Amino acid sequence: MNDEYDKDLVKVCKLYYYEAWTQEKIAEKIGVSRPIISKMLQKAREKGIVEIIVHDESHQTAELEKQLELRYQLKRVLVVPTRDLNKELVTSAVGKAAAQFVQKLIKNGDRIGVSWGNTLFHMVREFPLDKKENVKVIPLIGGTGNERTEVHSNQIAYELSKKLGGRSESLYAPSMVETEELKEQLTHLPHIQSVLAEGKRVDLAVVGIGNPYTMSTLERFGYLSEQVLSELKKLGTAADINSRFINHYGQVVDHSINRKVIGMNLEHLKQVGQVVGLAFGMHKIESITAALRGGWIQMLVTDEATAVQLINSEEHSTSRKQTDD
Known part of the structure; x- marks a missing residue:
């Protein structure tokens, strides 16, 4: 008798919870009254046939x-709920959330600096049309060439300025050059010098955080050779921000490549009133941690899985250091 009744309970629950049938429709199908179906659903919960779990993502992400x-x-962190989303959907969700986050920070008359990379590209693509008065977008790093121009800082600055109804500058120079002498020559050209000077006066900067060894845009574009990567690894390099390299402690590494970059240096970035870092993914845990330890960003936009790992990895690091001491 109990087995048969439990089977009936399961059948009713499947129709109600899986098929979204109303209690009236189930009652009509089975040939009983609606109150009986209501009692059966309650009985199913009491017997543990049905478990109701409320996933309060907003509460969970707020805690993170x-x-x-x-x-x-x-100053602020935005953790994007991305549970059960595939990689492509996570990228889109973070881009959209970052767009809304940055949009709220922009005021009339602001000067906005942007770096480059895939996450910034997705942010700008998801950015809503929001006309502002006298807004200007300035690229904080050079970037030339024909490969994936949509992720270059000049293009990102241009596309964002269109969404804001403002203007943009272009920094017509590579992000890195072969020698320090060539960098000095280029940065003294009037137009390049002018854009770099404007970059130092931005009110808001939006930057990506890269991992030089895994899925690196810099390596893909040919800026990082195997020899340079090996040298950077020996120096404990963990991340790049605006194409400048920092170690696990967030300190700028002493490598010549940092002196060949055409763009805002990190000391000037730290002086910007608001700096938003955009980064997510398990391969960027150490990179984001390094950026946070160095105090190079004041706000962070990331996804839920990355936020959990950032907290867990830092707790593990702290615990290990205490043990060593």
């Missing part, structure tokens, strides 16, 4: 945001 803000003394 609070922990990261406190740990790294950040």
Whole structure:
């Protein structure tokens, strides 16, 4: 008798929860009254046949945001709920959330600096039309060539300025050059010098955080040879921000490549009133941590899985250091 009744309970629950049938429709199908179906659903919960779990993503992500803000003394953190999304959908979700986050920071008359990379590209693509008065977007790093021009800082600056109804500058120079002498020559050209000077006066900077060894845009574009990567690894390099390289502690590494970059250096970036870092993915955990330890960003946009790992990895690092001491 109990087995048969339980089978009936399961049947009713499947129709109600899986097929979204109303209690009236189920009652009509089975040939009983609606109150009986209501009692059967309640009985199914009591017997554990049905478990109701409320996933409060907003609460969970808010806790992650609070922990990261406190740990790294950040102004704001946005953690994007991305559970059960595939990689492509995660990228789109983070881009859209970053667009809404940055949009709220922009005021009339602002000067906005942008670096380059895939995450910034997706942010600009998802950015809504939001006309502002007297807004200007300035590329913070050079970038020339024909490969994936949509992720270059000049193109990102241009596309964002269109969404904001503002103007943009273009920095017509590579992000890196072969020698320090060539960098000095180029940065003294009037137009390049002018754009670099404007970059130092931005009110808001939006930058990506890269991992030089895995899925690196810089390596893909041919800026990082195997020899340079090996040298950077020996120096403990963990991340690049605006094409400048930092170690695990967030310190700028002493390598000649940092002196061949045409763009805003990190000391000037730190002086910007608001700096938003966009980064997510398991391959960027150490890179994001390095950027946070160095205090190079004041706000962070990332996804839920990355935020959890950032907290767990830092706790593990702290625990290990205490043990060593």
